[in-house]
Amino acid sequence: MSLSSGGVSRSRRFVLRQFRAEESVAEFAARMGWPMTVDLPGDKRRGVPRRLAWQIAPGATLNFFQDDTLRVSYVSVMSGLGREFADQLIPLAVAEIDVYDDSELVHRMDDAGNEKERAKAVIQAGIGAPREFDERYYACFLQAAENRTPAIREAAVHAIFYTKWQEFADILTDISEADPKKAIREFAGRVLTAFGGAGS
Structure with a gap:
């Protein structure tokens, strides 16, 4: 479960319509030229979701989570520069990602x-x-x-x-x-x- 810690602020989460959305989110990040910074496997037995992250700007990343236990995928922006900065990047981060409103x-x-x-x-x-x-x-x-x-x-x-x-x-x-x-x-x-x- 995704929580803010260690001085890192998180935007709200956005739930993707498609559960298996890793490839489409990765393709979007690649089109935007955002380098991948995190690639961690999930652990269904322990309830730990898979996580990928791409650097949007210095100090901020787009994060994708796929929770196989709950069968839901979601994205958020994390930033070491404060929550306001993370929130400002949301329109850019989810511009081409199909999420529920x-x-x-x-x-x-x-x-x-x-x-x-x-x-x-x-x-x-x-x-x-x-x-x-x-x-x-x-x-x-x-x-x-x-x-x-x-x-x-x-x-x-x-x-x-x-x-x-x-x-x-x-x-x-x-x-x-x-x-x-x-x-x-x-x-x-x-x-x-x-x-x-x-x-x-």
């Missing part, structure tokens, strides 16, 4: 044809959600967390983990204490710990 990510959670598709849509929305709190996503994740299907509730916890929105702390507490499935209770507890503890 906010409206599509939100609507796909409601429009999914079956429970499996909805669970996947919830996770994708969590990965692609804005960095700042957004009521549209919040309402959908809350609804998913209360769904009677365990796979969708688990997907909601995944999505909440990716957003890192503190507004979910109380909800995570409730899930960790009251979800009917032990595995989901424990998962929510781990995410809550990553959030820094119980909500107020």
